[in-house]
Amino acid sequence: MSDVLDRFIKYCAVPSQSNPLTAEKVPSTPEQFDIANVIAQDLRELGAEDVAVDEHAYVTAHWPASEGCEDLPCLGFCCHIDTAWQSVGSPVHPEVKHYEGGELRIGTDRDGREVVVSPETNPQLANMAGWDIVTTDGTSLLGGDDKAGDAMVVSLLARLKADPSLPHPRLALSFVPDEEIGHGAALLDLKEFGADFGYTIDGGPLGEFCYETFNAAEVNVRARGLSCHTGTAKGMMVNASELIMRFHQMLPAEQRPEFTEGYDGFFYLERMSGDCESASADYIIRDHDQAKVEQRKRVMCHAAKLLNVQMGEEYVTIDIHDQYHNLADVVTRPEYAHLIENARAAYASIGQEMTCVPMRGGTDGSQLSFRGFPCANLSACYYNAHGVREFVPVPELEAMVDMLVDLVGRYAVPQK
Numbered sequence: 057m058s059d060v061l062d063r064f065i066k067y068c069a070v071p072s073q074s075n076p077l078t079a080e081k082v083p084s085t086p087e088q089f090d091i092a093n094v095i096a097q098d099l100r101e102l103g104a105e106d107v108a109v110d111e112h113a114y115v116t117a118h119w120p121a122s123e124g125c126e127d128l129p130c131l132g133f134c135c136h137i138d139t140a141w142q143s144v145g146s147p148v149h150p151e152v153k154h155y156e157g158g159e160l161r162i163g164t165d166r167d168g169r170e171v172v173v174s175p176e177t178n179p180q181l182a183n184m185a186g187w188d189i190v191t192t193d194g195t196s197l198l199g200g201d202d203k204a205g206d207a208m209v210v211s212l213l214a215r216l217k218a219d220p221s222l223p224h225p226r227l228a229l230s231f232v233p234d235e236e237i238g239h240g241a242a243l244l245d246l247k248e249f250g251a252d253f254g255y256t257i258d259g260g261p262l263g264e265f266c267y268e269t270f271n272a273a274e275v276n277v278r279a280r281g282l283s284c285h286t287g288t289a290k291g292m293m294v295n296a297s298e299l300i301m302r303f304h305q306m307l308p309a310e311q312r313p314e315f316t317e318g319y320d321g322f323f324y325l326e327r328m329s330g331d332c333e334s335a336s337a338d339y340i341i342r343d344h345d346q347a348k349v350e351q352r353k354r355v356m357c358h359a360a361k362l363l364n365v366q367m368g369e370e371y372v373t374i375d376i377h378d379q380y381h382n383l384a385d386v387v388t389r390p391e392y393a394h395l396i397e398n399a400r401a402a403y404a405s406i407g408q409e410m411t412c413v414p415m416r417g418g419t420d421g422s423q424l425s426f427r428g429f430p431c432a433n434l435s436a437c438y439y440n441a442h443g444v445r446e447f448v449p450v451p452e453l454e455a456m457v458d459m460l461v462d463l464v465g466r467y468a469v470p471q472k
Contacts, residue, residue: 060211060457061152061450063098064190067203070094071146074138076237076326076338083113083138083233087146091137095206095231102213104229112243113137115231118250119213121224122468128225131467132251132429133212134244134420135205135258136235140197140442149193152450157185163194165444170194173445180261180439188450198446200438204453205257206231208436212460222461223468228254232420238274238379240423251429253395255463256421259435260413262452265399266433267387268414269422270321270342271349272379275356277303277339279372283332296335299363299372300328304337306359319344319414323352344382344414380422386430387421394471395432402463406455434459 072091078084092113099107104117115137121128139145144166153160160173160181171194175181192198209229216222228251232241235258259266281296304325309315313322321343328337341352353376360374387395396412403410421431437452 058454059214060207060453063210064207065150067206068148068150068199072138073141073145074234074237075141079237088113088138088233098210102217113233117229119227121226125225125468129252130226130228130250132228132254133209134230134256136202137231138233138236139199140236143443144196148196152188152190155187155189162191165194171444184449190448200448201441202258204438204448205436208456211457215461224464225467235420240380241420246429253430255431256419256433257436258419259433262435262437263403263408263411264435265410265412266415268384269382269418271346271381272418273341274379275339276375277337279335281333295332297330300335300337303359321348380418383422383425386425387432392430398466402459405462406458
């Protein structure tokens with residue numbers, strides 16, 4: 057196996073899901089320390105400088121500049137070590153399959169049902185006949201989001217070590233926890249990190265480039281009720297679960313994720329639970345336009361207020377807080393145009409046209425860019441993330457390491 061494929065399979069086999077229900081601590085799960093320590097050990101073996109794993113499972117390191125590039129600005133890379141919580145994520149059994157066309161057969165899920173990827177849902181498969189593709193055995197997600205990015209960055213360093221003549225500035229490297237639950241690298245010490253600008257590597261197919269993300273907010277709705285015997289409930293019972301259901305029905309159904317695309321925003325019910333006396337629902341709202349996010353907030357607040365008016369007192373409460381903002385507000389500034397143009401040229405160096413897509417989500421860069429580390433998002437080459445149908449094509453995985461070598465070389469000269 058190639059260096060990056062070997063690392064990718066090793067990293068995927070270490071379960072490291074985050075958990076939104078324990079998000080009050082960082083990392084939200086102790087398993088994230090496992091992958092953090094594996095990556096840190098690989099960095100140390102390559103000779104990276106000041107490799108550290110802190111008490112929050114943040115892995116940081118630096119790579120020295122090539123000769124003659126010592127005085128250039130430091131270039132940063134950021135990936136995340138957690139995997140999605142929405143699907144089974146442990147144990148993970150990564151496999152390399154040789155794909156010959158037609159349906160990509162992944163395996164069987166935990167209920168014995170066959171897991172396949174159809175060219176109808178993934179037309180990209182039409183160009184992948186004859187390729188090796190990494191999947192699981194069907195019993196869990198793969199974790200290419202974002203362990204493909206992790207493997208690419210570490211393999212970039214291996215390439216620079218093997219050929220000291222490759223030009224590049226000093227590199228700052230971070231591998232952070234809890235991205236999948238909106239943490240957004242909030243605890244990364246940017247002064248210590250020391251990068252002037254850079255990239256996250258957490259995107260989809262090869263050639264994808266993102267400098268636009270959603271603006272994001274989280275909404276927590278709580279309802280209280282009044283329980284009594286069902287036989288004498290008339291005029292007395294208030295069912296909290298029913299109130300949550302009524303609240304949900306007040307939101308526009310056509311603005312759910314399954315009915316939207318592109319720049320369309322949405323309301324998404326992440327989870328709900330309850331009984332007669334107490335019930336809750338947690339939502340996320342997303343839109344590329346912050347003004348539309350604010351309108352969505354007003355819609356939800358109005359729904360809660362209307363229910364309370366109907367009930368005659370406050371039975372429903374709502375709490376809203378922002379998570380991150382559209383990184384385009386930072387990355388599109390003229391002084392950071394090089395982030396876009398250097399990525400475009402680096403993709404072209406491997407024969408790949410860059411495709412700019414508005415991300416229907418966020419990256420660690422959504423927060424980091426507003427904290428003083430402007431960073432756009434590059435391909436990590438995963439498909440069908442967050443589920444058992446996830447896959448990563450090996451040729452794309454390997455091509456991205458070539459792209460990164462070219463990219464860091466473009467920062468071996470002063471930027472205009």
